[in-house]
Amino acid sequence: xxxxxxxxxxxxxxxxAAAAGRSVTYYLDGARIEGEAASVKGYCxxxxxxxxxxxxxxxxxxxxxxxxxxxxxxxxxxPKAEKESRELTExxxxxxxxxxxxxxxxxxxxAAAKSQSSKAPRRTKNNPEPMETIKKGTEFxxxxxxxxxxxxxxxxxxxxxxxxxxxxLKKEGGIGGSVARIWLAGKGKAVYSYLSxxxxxxxxxxxxxxxxxxxxxxxxxxxxxxERIPVAVVPLRLAEAAPGDKSISVAEPLMTVARYTxxxxxxxxxRVPQGGVxxxxxxxxxxxxxxxxxxxxxxxxxxxxxxxDGCLPGEARELSVGHKVE
Numbered sequence: 001x002x003x004x005x006x007x008x009x010x011x012x013x014x015x016x017a018a019a020a021g022r023s024v025t026y027y028l029d030g031a032r033i034e035g036e037a038a039s040v041k042g043y044c045x046x047x048x049x050x051x052x053x054x055x056x057x058x059x060x061x062x063x064x065x066x067x068x069x070x071x072x073x074x075x076x077x078x079p080k081a082e083k084e085s086r087e088l089t090e091x092x093x094x095x096x097x098x099x100x101x102x103x104x105x106x107x108x109x110x111a112a113a114k115s116q117s118s119k120a121p122r123r124t125k126n127n128p129e130p131m132e133t134i135k136k137g138t139e140f141x142x143x144x145x146x147x148x149x150x151x152x153x154x155x156x157x158x159x160x161x162x163x164x165x166x167x168x169l170k171k172e173g174g175i176g177g178s179v180a181r182i183w184l185a186g187k188g189k190a191v192y193s194y195l196s197x198x199x200x201x202x203x204x205x206x207x208x209x210x211x212x213x214x215x216x217x218x219x220x221x222x223x224x225x226x227e228r229i230p231v232a233v234v235p236l237r238l239a240e241a242a243p244g245d246k247s248i249s250v251a252e253p254l255m256t257v258a259r260y261t262x263x264x265x266x267x268x269x270x271r272v273p274q275g276g277v278x279x280x281x282x283x284x285x286x287x288x289x290x291x292x293x294x295x296x297x298x299x300x301x302x303x304x305x306x307x308x309d310g311c312l313p314g315e316a317r318e319l320s321v322g323h324k325v326e
Contacts, residue, residue, distance in 0.1 A: 026201035056195035104224030113141035199224035203292030276322015
């Protein structure tokens with residue numbers, strides 16, 4: 001009983017310590033995670049996700065300790081999760097094969113429909129109504145094409161569902177994850193960090209127009225998940241980033257990151273029942289506005305959302321909100 005109690009004490013000391021002081025810096029396509037690990041008898045472990053960028057794990061000693069050795073080993077996955085992952089992977093292969101077969105069928109029936117529609121009607125003894133025969137042949141080919149499109153849509157939806165479940169298993173079931181085993185000399189802590197190529201943050205812009213020739217632009221941070229730990233964002237991709245890049249602390253989802261005032265060179269109302277606007281802005285902020293999502297307000301009225309492709313300093317960008325009724 002005493003031995004069991006001692007083991008529980010050690011586990012409760014080592015494992016939670018690896019998550020102490022954890023913080024996340026989000027990039028546009030990933031994140032940098034940093035935390036503190038306290039050693040017990042010179043040893044500690046850090047759980048790493050399957051989204052770990054290879055070669056990005058770092059350990060820095062604190063409090064006079066020194067790092068003796070670091071080993072990264074595959075984590076032991078949940079057996080049920082492993083089994084489900086294998087089944088889903090096999091189902092994914094089957095759906096991919098199905099899509100390839102449907103692509104071949106689509107080409108066949110497209111060619112058949114084209115062949116039928118381009119035939120010259122010729123009345124013969126065996127074909128007294130050539131136009132009716134051509135019509136039936138064309139309708140049959142088109143019907144088969146519709147079946148192909150329905151089957152392809154179903155297979156594509158199945159692929160999305162499989163990929164979503166695999167991603168969940170990878171995150172929650174330990175699939176593809178690993179464990180960093182760290183040996184330290186001396187009593188103390190170590191700071192660890194690593195890069196993850198999981199979802200990054202999304203820039204969200206509010207464009208506010210008032211007919212003055214200027215637009216107020218508010219940049220907000222749309223985070224991939226609700227975090228209860230310190231979070232910061234960097235408006236760069238991982239491949240563009242470097243040590244010392246300026247990060248912006250974010251205390252809550254959709255928190256304001258920056259505000260700009262830029263020129264509006266053209267503003268035209270759209271003739272649609274619910275109203276809309278087409279406008280051209282020039283980035284006179286002196287800052288690079290990275291790609292993300294956006295929303296437009298005209299005289300305070302919300303008009304809708306749109307995809308914003310980004311804008312370099314001095315560059316002009318045409319934007320439109322509101323759709324014509326077909």
